[in-house]
Amino acid sequence: MLLLIQYTLIFASVLILVALGGCFSEHSGVINIGLEGIMVMGALGGALMMKFLPAGTSAPVIILLVVLASILLGVIYSLLLAVAAINFKADQTLVGTAMNLLGTAAATVFVKAMNTAESVDNVSSTIQYIEPKKAFLVNIGSFEFNWFMLLAFVALVLAYITLYKTRFGLRLMACGEHPQAADSVGINVYKMRYAGVLISGMLGGLGGIVYITAGVSEWKFENGVAGFGFLALAVMIFGQWKPTRIALAALLFGLFRALANVYTGFDFLTALQLPSNVYNMLPYIISLIVLAFTSQHSRAPKAEGVPYDKGMR
Incomplete structure (x- = not known):
């Protein structure tokens, strides 16, 4: 049971971070379908930092540098969406889809090229981070606490305060509801939308490194992030674009x-003799069922996905 709680919290942390990222972007009026690609890029940045950090680096420094590398690469990659959607008024769904395809492909090519340069016999897209990963873990009895769990909780609290208790957050949401009205009172809609997309890149990139370090000490980048970016979008929609509800949906x-990792520890699940792939599919099946029954009652920001034209009223 303790192992189930442990894995639930770490996977929920991934979903909270990435879904909050999507929440900020969509509250600003930009649909971010590209969270999957952003996660891959963030994971790549963090994994490379862990790979090339010198041996003997202290745990706090490892945590800080890995988090910063993931955030930086996630933000840089999210600029593709920001420039295309805000400056060039491109179709946001198509841009996000292209980012997802490009993210996994680019990370795979880069890691294979890097591994080949180090050893001609190594053409895999795998990066190992066995020792650096230990900096994120603290054993509390038989429970393995991960500092990313605390980071996700802090991000959740900050997201709630930012969106509902600050001038920036209220202005951001105004740009996603009625950008023309926001512009009429002096709010720069373009800047607010850039801020929303870049925050989503920051949180999405961070979610990527959390995901690839959850329970494993190496990652094969041609696998991407197994659809977790889309699962985070489902969490965001189910959570009605509200941080507290997103947290509850992420836990679910x-x-x-988590069941895919620990189902063998439960006799009643083992007795069912279901293939392990069924448990891997569970969150995606549940997301389809949940969205089928709840999406018609969802209330997305009114102006999301609509390119802002200053001349329109």
Whole structure:
């Protein structure tokens, strides 16, 4: 049971971070379908930092540098969406889809090229981070606490305060509801939308490194992030674009994802003799069922996905 809680919390942490990222972007009026690609880029940045950090680096420094590398690469990659959607008024769904395809492909090519340069016999897209990963873990009895769990909780609290208790957050949401009205009172809609997309890149990139370090000490980048970016979008929609509800939805989906790792520890689940792939599919099946029954009552920001034209009223 303790192992189930452990995996639920770490997978929920991934979903909270990435879904909050999507929440900020969509509250600003930009649909971010590209969270999957952003996660891959963030994971790549963090994994490379862990790979090339010198041996003997202290745990706090490892945590800080890995988090910063993931955030930086996630933000840089999210600029593709920001420039295309805000400056060039491109179709946001198509841009996000292209980012997802490009993210996994680019990371795979880069890691294979890097591994080949180090050893001609190594053409895999795998990066190992066995020792650096230990900096994120603290054993509390038989429970393995991960500092990313605390980071996700802090991000959740800050997201709630930012969106509902600060001038910036209220202005950001105004740009996603009625950008023309926001512009009429002096709010720069373009800057607010840039801020929303870049925050989503920051949180999405961070979610990527959390995901690839959850329970494993190496990652094969041609696998991407197994659809977790889309699962985070489902969490965001189910959570009605509100941080507190997103957290509850993330715990639910995280629980079903955790079952794939620990189902053998439960006799009644083992007795069912279901293939392990069924448990891997569970969170995605649940997301389809949940969205089928709840999406018609969802209330997305009114102006999301609509390119802002200053001349329109």
